[in-house]
Amino acid sequence: MSVPMLVSRASEPHRPDTIVRVGEQVTFGGDSVVLIAGPCSVEGRAMLLDVAHRVRAAGATMLRGGAFKPRTSPYAFQGLGRRALELLAEAREATGLPVVTEVLDVRTLPLIVRHADLLQVGARNMQNFALLAELGRVKKPVLLKRGMSATVAELLMAAEYVMANGNGQVILCERGIRTFETATRNTLDIGAIPVLKRETHLPVIVDPSHSTGKNEYIESVSRAAIAAGADGLIIEVHPHPDEALSDGAQSLKPEAFAEAVGNIKRVAAAVGRK
Amino acid sequence: MSVPMLVSRASEPHRPDTIVRVGEQVTFGGDSVVLIAGPCSVEGRAMLLDVAHRVRAAGATMLRGGAFKPRTSPYAFQGLGRRALELLAEAREATGLPVVTEVLDVRTLPLIVRHADLLQVGARNMQNFALLAELGRVKKPVLLKRGMSATVAELLMAAEYVMANGNGQVILCERGIRTFETATRNTLDIGAIPVLKRETHLPVIVDPSHSTGKNEYIESVSRAAIAAGADGLIIEVHPHPDEALSDGAQSLKPEAFAEAVGNIKRVAAAVGRK
Amino acid sequence: MSVPMLVSRASEPHRPDTIVRVGEQVTFGGDSVVLIAGPCSVEGRAMLLDVAHRVRAAGATMLRGGAFKPRTSPYAFQGLGRRALELLAEAREATGLPVVTEVLDVRTLPLIVRHADLLQVGARNMQNFALLAELGRVKKPVLLKRGMSATVAELLMAAEYVMANGNGQVILCERGIRTFETATRNTLDIGAIPVLKRETHLPVIVDPSHSTGKNEYIESVSRAAIAAGADGLIIEVHPHPDEALSDGAQSLKPEAFAEAVGNIKRVAAAVGRK
């Protein structure tokens, strides 16, 4: 590429890795591994607060929860919207965990910026260039998920849209790509982690929930992601996966999450992370 | 699926095929095959008018041209925007050809609705649900391109978003999917044409330019698409492909387009189309 | 590539297209389109002779039938073996149609060479290099099917193994590649036809049965294949698809085959073929 890429290590070889700070205490890209956990969708107040307290107790350092949901069908649950954002803010107050939620539409971006600590771009919007450009103009960090058929090079170009518009606080997320294999929902591209670590100074996390689609495989690929060098994980946790309004099959129960965290931490220590 | 799908033949078995009318004289889904041609991007007035006249003379019945371009890199040519829309309207006046152009952003949708006859949703935005819902509320027909890793079922669900929001004038477009093969830019899923024709009453067209990525293969796959039952084609034509600001390698010169049209028409006649 | 490729047009630019003769009267690569039809597996004498007569009456010029079957499961029907070869030879006597059958094992190759007119290498064996080299040493033509995840370049290299070992009578077959789409069994790579026609002088045919996996789509993609420039088709036909020991869902009944042939011939005529 002829234009120097802001995301690239090549543009400034001695540049240190970017550390993205979220809220007061969470940093992506440093020594610590960040564990984001929470329900796919915010379904109600009691459930959200319950999950938030339990994932915090288990070792999570951030809370996730969908307010505006990108659903394949127009008839599926689309999220609680503004109400979910308020509940996320309340859960942050109650637990101290910063919150991340997805942005679908430039028109609701200002509302989300007011409530969330980290702004997620989902896989389906990775090349929604209007949204990416707008996120370049806000003062909050961005979590950019890889599109399900996007190459690593395209993911970096999508991050470049955000950076070129003025926001350098970008975290990348590998969440599985679409392949012929159906034993898992998507195929986690574990090799993308060292590739990204070599190509860019931005932090990289992994979503084991969407990449496997089945809760019985989440812990195994979470350990693998950290062993490969990922800077964090974003895991769906739901108190009653069978009753979840979305993505139940790929959500861990809080107790299974707690158990997984212990094993993940041992792997993190083995690769020199906290 | 438990909800009756508006896009589906199953929801109303005796429903006739949907005919989508664009402008005064073009209809998708009837006996005639529609040929849309024009440059990837509108690059200037003289060039656009020249191409428009030449594709019309060769047999095209609609004009294409990008005003707002979704480019992988933020540093690539992003289109002439509003100026391009005005030029497209002028070209329509001059040639009588209705025009189609891509919508990237809900905020520029009203502007595009005023100028264009057919509103294109590109592959990267096939699951931009905010945009799809908004397109359901306008009075212009929509050309919905399949995402590069979207299944046929997901394409139909995306069309359902438009229909469920009130706009039944939707044309589907197969434009190649992403596979491991690199001899062509994408892999045209020719089997998707009979699958779509069986599953939905909506018209289906094919984009041989994006599916092959190389102008030497466009005529062959265009013939194949019509033989398979497609209702039309959308083909990139540029007077000087080597100098095109985007997608030159997959653009036909006007004279090659004219030659292809003759051969495509013979195939159309062989399958009972005009 | 530094070594001149025997399969390549580049190695000898003015070389005419290779015409492969099978039996007394069938030629691949000339003006005529070759229609190969017959059951997936040879299941018995009466059934094979019945199908052979009916596909011949419908316009087929060659007979297919599996004797040794490559089955994913070791417990599935593996073919009648030698008995099937004898029945194929009898069907050839009765109808005059040359026969093609698959070779799985170098050890049964001599037996198959004695009975069959055309030796098929299936998709799963496209890179069985020991088998390819042995086929280079026989005096019968070879039908080489593309592997389900093989690139066009790899298909050409596989053909090169046969040619480099002395047998220049090779016909290539596009039979669909493996992708994420599940509406069809495989994804027919229609663009591979013009790519192969440009790169090699060898004849190219298409297998619409394996590429779609569903009989309702076979005619549509058959028309497309011929329109794109294929030199022939290989189609599974079974008198009672529901009772077939293998691949019933993708087999046409003889009467549907006859109807398809009429439509395919019209397309062939439209592209200047017989």
Add this chain to the structure above:
Amino acid sequence: MSVPMLVSRASEPHRPDTIVRVGEQVTFGGDSVVLIAGPCSVEGRAMLLDVAHRVRAAGATMLRGGAFKPRTSPYAFQGLGRRALELLAEAREATGLPVVTEVLDVRTLPLIVRHADLLQVGARNMQNFALLAELGRVKKPVLLKRGMSATVAELLMAAEYVMANGNGQVILCERGIRTFETATRNTLDIGAIPVLKRETHLPVIVDPSHSTGKNEYIESVSRAAIAAGADGLIIEVHPHPDEALSDGAQSLKPEAFAEAVGNIKRVAAAVGRK
């Protein structure tokens, strides 16, 4: 499936995991992680002995080396054949490391059985059913690599061919699947490890060399594989990767291998393996 599968846990729920013994001291599927290392191809005596001693010193417990090579091009180096087998046997004598090499052809199988301790079926032959059946009749263990576009279910069915023919000593190997991503040679399907561990009692190892294709990514994905639960690794090591006759780009130098082993062992300990 109606037939009880020998490879499946479901057929005998309380069956313990299969432990495959290779040579006198190596066991796959138990507490220890097995490290197989060595050159892609056996290129000569001095080189092989040198590598064998160095990988043993670094912690490898088995030696790999190709004698008969499956090469995409018929003009590429095809291996030293019988001579390579003799050198592998000599290297085993010298170092005590059991050896694994690939079988391409049923006709050379008896020769390989005499020299090797573990018989590898490569990705291109995963559905070479004649070869699989023959391997079911020998008394040596089999290393079965997943085909580059094979599903996990198909890999298990391929193993079933070996077991159904009488040989229960089968080790499975995930070596990357073919996807659209080109930053790595293949895409390591890390999720296949917990899937296989759940579905079958057979040991599972990973090939980080073929899955990444680039030596700079081998250590990272090796750590990931062990963290995910793999029972071993097979890694290409060459003293002079730039001069290797095959696969140089994905081979580690002995010193890099030694460094990687240390880090891999720390991860193994963190997941309770030796």
